[in-house]
Amino acid sequence: MSRRRHVAAFTVVALAVTAASATGASAKAKPKPKIKTMKGSYSVTLLPDPTIEVQGQLGNVCGNTNPKAADSHLLTLPGSGTLHVVLDSPDPTGTGNTDWDLIVLDSAGNEIDHSDSASSHEETFDPGLHKGKVTIKVCNLAGAPSGTVNYTYTYK
Numbered sequence: 001m002s003r004r005r006h007v008a009a010f011t012v013v014a015l016a017v018t019a020a021s022a023t024g025a026s027a028k029a030k031p032k033p034k035i036k037t038m039k040g041s042y043s044v045t046l047l048p049d050p051t052i053e054v055q056g057q058l059g060n061v062c063g064n065t066n067p068k069a070a071d072s073h074l075l076t077l078p079g080s081g082t083l084h085v086v087l088d089s090p091d092p093t094g095t096g097n098t099d100w101d102l103i104v105l106d107s108a109g110n111e112i113d114h115s116d117s118a119s120s121h122e123e124t125f126d127p128g129l130h131k132g133k134v135t136i137k138v139c140n141l142a143g144a145p146s147g148t149v150n151y152t153y154t155y156k
């Protein structure tokens with residue numbers, strides 16, 4: 001056999017082995033889904049509206065009569081996952097007598113979750129949400145005029 005044929009035969013065998021190992025490696029190793037996180041934060045300045053408390057007792061959280069006491073923030077969820085929202089407002093009195101509320105709504109305006117403790121720290125945690133739009137609504141019942149909303153959405 002001539003030298004040229006040996007080199008050609010070796011090249012064909014090497015290519016076949018490389019192709020087989022590349023095909024086998026890609027067929028065996030499935031990429032794991034990447035878990036992604038979307039984070040955001042925004043500030044709000046809202047006047048207190050104590051009539052919201054009465055609405056809350058009637059089952060209408062953040063059902064304010066003064067539109068300057070509430071803020072709605074539209075958020076687009078990129079996939080299925082978990083939304084965690086935290087609202088904090090300072091308590092300049094140090095008495096714990098300030099009050100804000102937080103509600104998460106779906107695209108049709110239906111309540112997904114809410115937090116209406118008697119303080120200026122509100123928090124929701126909602127697993128199992130799907131791709132689409134939600135609204136984070138916060139309202140000031142009897143708190144300082146400023147607050148900060150932080151959200152984290154963890155999705156695949």
